[in-house]
Amino acid sequence: MGKIEWAMWANEQALASGLILLTGGIVGVAGQFRGWQFAAYSVAAGVFVCLLEYPRSKRAKGTSVARTGQFCFTVCVKAFGPLTRNYYVRAFLHAALCVPSGFMLATLLGCVCLGIASIIYLAAAIRGEHWEPIVPKTESRKPVPESIKKPPQNPPPRPPPELRRKRVDDLEGSAYDNPVTVTDE
Template sequence: MGQIEWAMWANEQALAAGLIMLTGGIVAVAGQFKGWYFAAYAIAAGVLVCLLEYPRSKRKKGSTMERCGQRYLTAVVKLFGPLTRNYYIRAVLHAPLPTHPISTAWPSLPAAVRGEEWSPIEQQPRERPHVWGTLKQPPSNPPPRPPQDARRKQAAEGGGQVNPIPVEAE
C-alpha cells in the first residue's frame, strides 16, 4: 500500500473546517444569537483559513488536480513564504481556532514531521508540435488513387500504374 500524503489530508480537513466555521459564524450573526460577537470572530477566522487552505499543494508523485481559481490564491500564499509553506507553522496557526485543532492542527503535524511542505502547482507550458515533422508528402500519382493497401501490393509485385490508353509521340 502506498504512503499517505498527510499534507493533502490536512489541506482538505482545514478547508472543510474553515467553511464550517464561516457558515456557522454567518448563521449566528444573522440570527443575532446570544454571544453573536464571537461568531463575528468565527467569520473572520473562517475566511482566513479558507484563503490559506484553498490552494492545493503539488503532490510528490502523480498529478494534482488544481481547484477552480486556485492560481490567484496561490500567488498570495507564495507571497508569505515559509509562514504558509511550513506545516509546523500551519499547525500552530490552526490550533487556537475553535473546533479547529482536532480537524486541522493534528493532521498538519504528521505532514510536518515527515518533511512535507506546501508547494505550488506550476502550470507547465504546452509544447507546440513541430509543424514540419507532422506534414505528409503529397501524393505522387493523380486521382483516382487505389486504396493504400492495394498500392502496396502493386509496388511489391513490381507493377506500377499502367496507362490503358497508349500515347503516341508525334
C-alpha cells in the first residue's frame, strides 16, 4: 500500500474548520450572545485559517491539483518561509487559535474541528512532511516536425512507410525495369 500523506487531510480539515469558525463567529456576533467577544475573535481566526490553508501543498507523488485562484495565496504563504512551511508550527498555531473559540457554544464545533486539524498536522510533521508550493508549469512549445506540416498523400488506411508502394515519380532517375521483357535478337 502507498504511504498516506497526512498533510493533505490536515489541509482539508483545517480549511473546513476555518469556515466553521467563521460561520459560528458570525452567528455569535449577530446574535449578541453572552461572550460575543469570543465570537468576534472566531471570525478573525476563521478568516486567518482560511487564508493560510487555502493554497494546497504539492504532493510527494506530484499529482497535485491546485485550487482555483490559489496562486496569489501561495505567494503570500511562501513569503513567510519556514513559519508557514513547517507543519510543527502549523500544528501549534492551530492548537493555540482554537482555544478561545471553545468558550462559546456557537464556535465550539469550529474549535473541535481545528483541534483535530492540529493533531493531524502534528502527525504529518512527525512523519517528516512539509509544505511545498504548487507552481504553475510553463510549457515550452516544441517545433512542429516536417512530417506533420505536409498533409498525407494516401487516403486511409495507410500502411506503414516500408510497406507502401513507391510511385514512379518518387524513384530518382531510374526507370522501372520489367524483368520479363521480350527482346528482339
